[in-house]
Amino acid sequence: MLSHTNTYSVLELSFKSNDSPWSPSINVPSDLKEHQSVTVTCSAFTPCPHSPPQLTWNLQQDSLRQTEKNTDGTFTTKIQENITLSDTHDGYNIRCSARYPVIGGNKTAETEVTLSVSYAPRNTSASISPSGLVSAGSWVELSCSSRAKPPPRFTWFRISKDGAVNVSVEQVYKLNATEEEEYYCVATNDLGQQKSSVSFVGIKDDPSSGFLILNILKILGIVLLCISIISFECWFRFSKTPKKETEELTYVNNVMETKAS
Missing domain, CATH: 1.20.5 (Single alpha-helices involved in coiled-coils or other helix-helix interfaces)
Structure with missing residues (x-):
């Protein structure tokens, strides 16, 4: 029976002969939403628990590192980080690398995952074309834009003396301008909604x-x-x-x- 020292030496020699080291894995919960607190884990197979791979990533470098024994007798080294998600995390790439000590130096493998985070509408705004005053009877196009995931639904409202009146449920609303009026749009998805500033449709003297x-x-x-x-x-x-x-x-x-x- 081989001693622990001889076993580790055999593992190191076997690993040295491989073309590439074991790539780490990144575990991220599914269905990510803004304001949600999640734990991200990077794990790497550990052939020698007394000389575990060094794990680093582009999250906080002081993340907790630990080596655990699996039910099948193998070992895994992992680091974890808790993060509170926001819209800025959508599309963020998490990269984790594992550097293994081998005879004659080190071997490194890297894994990358991209976060997909849902968030409520942001930066909702309304635009008018043509801009400025228009002649009475001219066609005017109102367009609403917003940054959101999933993509938002748009609703247009006209401000009247009796309050806001729903005039359209499209992103682009076309109207025949006969008098001066004020409009705004609302972007809505499953996570929330946001209202744009008021847009003024003005009529110029003929x-x-x-x-x-x-x-x-x-x-x-x-x-x-x-x-x-x-x-x-x-x-x-x-x-x-x-x-x-x-x-x-x-x-x-x-x-x-x-x-x-």
Whole structure:
């Protein structure tokens, strides 16, 4: 029967002859969500428990390291770290390397996993195209954007005197702008929702309508002037006619009285 020393030497010599060392494994819970506290574990097969592999990763370097005996008699060395998840952890790569001591130096293997973390909507905003004031009757496109996982649903609201009115359940809302109004959107998924700032749809003055009104006023002025002139002329003629007839009647009466006398 081999002694412990001879056993470890055989394991080391056997390991030295391999093309590559044993790769570590990273254990991460499934269905990760923001605000969730999870334990991440990096484990490596340990052929010699008295000379375990050195484990390092891109999490905190003071992570607890321990070597455990498995039910089949083998050994595993592991390090663990507790982290509280946020949206910034989504897409984060955790890398763990195991460096094994062998005769003549060391051999290192590395494993990497990418975290997939669900989170509520972030950075929800609304945009208007075209931007700025538009002519009455123009088509305006309101677009809502948000960063979320899973992808959010979008709802558009118009602010009225009676409160917010649901006008659309699409990411892009098109409307015919006839008056000045205010809108905002809400992004929602299973983890929460977020409201955008208020967007103002403004109507600009139409120069052509002002020009038309000016022409109408000019025409009305001319018409009123003509009516005034005609009215004055009629009045003048009417005021002259009775006087002339009175004078003629007086003259005839005087002549008749003279003849009679």
